[in-house]
Amino acid sequence: MDSIRIVRINSHIYIDKIMSLVYFKNVSKSYNGSLILDNVTFTMETGEFVSLVGRSGVGKTTLLKMLIREELPTKGKIFFDDKEINKLKPNEIALLRRKIGVVFQDFKLLPDRTAFENVAFAMEVAGYPNEMIKKDVPEVLKLVNLQNKADNFPYQMSAGEKQRTVIARALIQRPELILADEPTGNLDPINSWDIIKLLVKINELGTAVMLATHDKEIVNTLGKRVISLENGKIIRDEQEGKYLI
């Protein structure tokens, strides 16, 4: 979706037309008559890092679920890569989900598979050949510093290691966007910072990251764009923002 950015350089104003990676246009979502998101509009650009903040139950997870078409908006339109998500056909939904990597608080790892197999699973599902899987998975595991844990099962890993495996799985299909829903929710402060640093590193390598969190310290230290949600509405959207709820 095209949007307009106003840039001021040396007292001159420039209007810059750019194509957004994500565009939420007047999106509302309600469950059984109760409004969760109310007329939400924002854009997110390619390679951007956005923190989505707000109290628990404010609609952060719903917003992320709508981006991967697990939920449909009650009203409004959502675009990803200029395509309206609501109108995607089933095979296009699968392709959308390959472009968006997802990281959850509760990991969602397969307990009977090793770290290598869990990461490989995402490639198997997408139909990649075995040779490519054997080549790519160790590289991604190295990126998340898990090269020595490739043969470990989830029960043999710490919470931080599990979360890094999940990030590796999210990265393996080279997505354009990583959605991280409270990725540090089950981690101690040291592991939490490791994960956040990893997400920043991934973002620096060119992948956009949307981090949904209610961890004030993390958001304030990051110094990146912050979208604040309250009562289902965006109450603040600031570059280099702070957690102010």
Add this chain to the structure above:
Amino acid sequence: MIAILKRMFKTAWQGMKRNNWLTLACVAMMMLSLLIFSSTIIFNHLANSLVNTLKEKMDISLYFKTDVPEEDILKIRDELLANELIAKINYVSKEEALETFEERSKYNPTIQKALEVIGENPLAASLNIKAKNTTDYNQIIESIKNSAFQDKLITIDLTENQKIVSRVDTLARAIKIGSLAAIILLTFLSFVISFNTIRMAIYSLKEEIEIMKLVGGSNWFIRGPFLLEGILQGLFASLTTIIIFSLIILLLGARIENFIPGLGLSTYFWSHFWFILFLQTTFGIFLGIISSFWALNHYLKI
């Protein structure tokens, strides 16, 4: 593509292994349905061939008094051939009748001795009449009874196959209806069990399915293994059924043949082996696919 198919097979196999008892029950129930299904096909053919054989054996025999000369009998034959209800007439002379009788009773010394005592040929010449339609025999008999040569006859003999044919027909129809009812019932039970097996497989692979969806597994990649599971169940049931059938025919075929001579059960089974296997496999796979599809539409939302 091959890699995807292999992965689908792996997942399907995993699903079957995780619910092995349910899979076994499902295959057993499908097997029962297929046994009845194939038995009906075989029985239907055998009943038809039995009825045809019996119909072929039906005829009217006109036995002539011993003093009627052969020329007269042949004249009567020619007269009768003009009747459009009659297909063919076979003349059996006194000598031929004796020859056949002696051949048939060669192991019966009492009859042979009796023939020696009599000293001459006691048998009558006959005309064996075959009608074009089995239903016309009574009409032909009536016309013979009203004919001019009626007084030259000792007896008019109609083989009693008509009653047997109608009895076999009635029995075959009853068995067909019974088999059909059994097929419907067993198919329904197979469907219910297969449906539940797939449902259990969906539950047992819940985590995998959720992650498959998250990482962009296509609709068919997620559904494929469950449909394959249904197909495999149908295939296993069909293979088991054909093995059981073959064993029954090998072990009991000869005995059944002794009990009902001319049935041709073994001959029919082996000459139609691939046809029966094809039909029951198609039926089994169809049953598996329908149940899986139903379960997927109910329990797997993508």
